[in-house]
Amino acid sequence: MTAKAATNTEQPAxxxxxxxxxxxxxxxxxxxxxxxxxxxxxxxxxxxxxxxxEDRVRLKLILRGKRLGxxxxxxxxxxxxYDPAHGNVEQLQxxxxxxxxxxxxxxxxxxxxxxxxxxxxxAEARARASLKHNIEx
Amino acid sequence: MTAKAATNTEQPAxxxxxxxxxxxxxxxxxxxxxxxxxxxxxxxxxxxxxxxxEDRVRLKLILRGKRLGxxxxxxxxxxxxYDPAHGNVEQLQxxxxxxxxxxxxxxxxxxxxxxxxxxxxxAEARARASLKHNIEx
DNA sequence: GTTGACGTTTACGTTAACGTAAACTCCTGC
DNA sequence: GCAGGAGTTTACGTTAACGTAAACGTCAAC
Numbered sequence: 001m002t003a004k005a006a007t008n009t010e011q012p013a014x015x016x017x018x019x020x021x022x023x024x025x026x027x028x029x030x031x032x033x034x035x036x037x038x039x040x041x042x043x044x045x046x047x048x049x050x051x052x053x054e055d056r057v058r059l060k061l062i063l064r065g066k067r068l069g070x071x072x073x074x075x076x077x078x079x080x081x082y083d084p085a086h087g088n089v090e091q092l093q094x095x096x097x098x099x100x101x102x103x104x105x106x107x108x109x110x111x112x113x114x115x116x117x118x119x120x121x122x123a124e125a126r127a128r129a130s131l132k133h134n135i136e137x
Numbered sequence: 138m139t140a141k142a143a144t145n146t147e148q149p150a151x152x153x154x155x156x157x158x159x160x161x162x163x164x165x166x167x168x169x170x171x172x173x174x175x176x177x178x179x180x181x182x183x184x185x186x187x188x189x190x191e192d193r194v195r196l197k198l199i200l201r202g203k204r205l206g207x208x209x210x211x212x213x214x215x216x217x218x219y220d221p222a223h224g225n226v227e228q229l230q231x232x233x234x235x236x237x238x239x240x241x242x243x244x245x246x247x248x249x250x251x252x253x254x255x256x257x258x259x260a261e262a263r264a265r266a267s268l269k270h271n272i273e274x
Numbered sequence: 275g276t277t278g279a280c281g282t283t284t285a286c287g288t289t290a291a292c293g294t295a296a297a298c299t300c301c302t303g304c
Numbered sequence: 305g306c307a308g309g310a311g312t313t314t315a316c317g318t319t320a321a322c323g324t325a326a327a328c329g330t331c332a333a334c
Contacts, residue, residue: 018310028311033292047299047312064249069206071290078253081260092268099261106250106257112201113243113250116215120243123218124236131229155280165281170322184282184329208320 015051017042024063034062039076068109078102152188154179161200171199176213205246215239 021028034040035049039062042049051059058079065075081095081102158165171177172186176199179186188196195216202212218232 016310027293029294030292032312037291049311064252067206068246068249068253069204073290082256089268089271092264092271095264096261096268099257099264103254103257106254109205109246110250112205113246115201116205117240117243119219120236120240124233127229127232127236131226131233134226134229153280164323166324167322169282174321186281210320 011053013053015056017049017051020051020056020059024059026063031059034059034072037072037076039072039079068106148190150190152193154186154188157188157193157196161196163200168196171196171209174209174213176209176216205243 015023017028017031020026020031031040035042040051040055040058042051042055044050061079062072062075065072065078070078077098081099152160154165154168158168168177172179177188177192177195179188179192181187198216199209199212202209202215207215214235218236
């Protein structure tokens, strides 16, 4: 395995705002809005924003948060858990607490999803039964 | 097992709005709002709202939807899947499609949660390592 | 007979998360 | 040398999901 083969999976070194908007099917306005709210911090070439692969990952995390019903503030809090910019002990303790809370919330969501899945099964069964009955008449 | 023993688990036959508000830790205003939006339809004694056990279940479903990041419209759509008031074949087909969509969404949320859980584990590990390091100094 | 506690309607206010539009800059192609 | 396209800032508009407040009804308790 050569060094070249190891860096095989091609990946742009940077992205424009409209590239990201297209990829994730959101508007450029939304992306700028996330920056306003402190969730993104792209580099600038003159006035133009230039997004690094890391910025792109952060954007993915934001959108995942949205799918889970998190607010932007919550998503930022979660993203902040990743970088190790937490110097003192107290901050780290708070971070661990925060992680515990998120875990609890996610477990609740898991239970909610499982309940809902089961109920969707039943609803589907009823609908199919009702369909069968309607067709027989 | 007598008939009396079978109906053993005591359960109020009705609830006031403030009882429900207390139980679920929401305001009465929110409950009335859900009614405005067509998600609840409590009986009335004069002007006063009286909530049946079924109304209470619907409220629980609404709140579960909220925890999963659903809008009130989405929650209403889900709740509507339960009652078999769907007469004709076309409606039932649409219902089945709707159920499929919800299932897909829930599966996506499951994947999101699993990713996030894993990342929380890593974040916790890093935090604990960092803590250990800080204490050793 | 009035005072709370609880309920009601009506209406305006608020926050989050963008959408939409105007007016401008910069660069590229022809 | 200018038209078009992509980017920018600034600012006002919009929707969902309630909060908050005012003004009122009702009923048991003192």
